[in-house]
Amino acid sequence: MKNHVWRPLFLVVAIVAGILFTRTLLVPSDFGVYERGYMYGWHRKSNEDDWKKIRVKYKTSSGCPECHKDKYDDIKASPHAIISCENCHGPAYDHPNDPQGLHIDRSRELCIRCHAYLPYKNNVRGNIPGIDPQNHYPQAQCIMCHYPHNPVKPNLKYKKTEVKP
Template identity: 30%
Template sequence: MPIQIKRHLIILAILIAAFVVFQQLMIPESFGELGHYRANSLEDNELFDIHYAGQESCYECHEDISDLKEMDLHYDLSCETCHGPGTDHNLSPDSVELFIPDDRNFCGLCHAKNTARNEDAVFQIELKEHNPDKNCTYCHNPHAPWELRNQDPQEENF
């Protein structure tokens, strides 16, 4: 074999070897074990923090609210639907307080009249007409909405 061909072959072999080594170094650990991705990424995705604790954990302490809710139409609502994420409150109940909505517009998110809302799915009111100067919680107990309080039959327009 002519010397120049030999030299070229040696250079080519070195390049191929360098490429293979480089490629092995670049492929991350566990890549390709389950498919064209890092299998360890599944664990990474599992490790994200949980913020919504689930209502069973609420009832461990707030049994009274659970009993109250069960009697009325909000029985199916998760506590965190209105009060927001509760994991931090679970861990330190004294220092972390949850959001307590006290605003007509917040109730209106579900209960404001809208054609797109199924009438069977939820009670709806005209926010501007239904006792516009009062907070919803003045009459309605949010945990048991049909347990009315402070009701003056002269004033109400149902």
């Protein structure tokens, strides 16, 4: 064969050999798929014990009704039913052992992260009722008028006072 065929072929073989050599240097020998197959993907077998020591942070909403039945029932009957409690209150990894473990954020920013108006009507995010945070009572917290666990109900906890925009 001519040189114009051999040179590119040698170049490709050298690149592939370089990649394989680099892989043997960088990838640990215990990296791969083990007894559970591809269910958990590729991982290092020697690293499993390290991962077992990490505490689970998110517990889902399944444990909430035991102590917070009224709030849980309210949210399950509302448009917020699809939202996990931990989306707003943070991870419940040490709750109820640590009652302060879940943060109650009453800031506008928490609500606005989902309810700021976005003009995307062709997707799910665009269907969420949105407001213009600059013009919709910017000096007031959302919970002054809206009950967060069921926003269609008025928040009767706070005395109704007129807030000027």
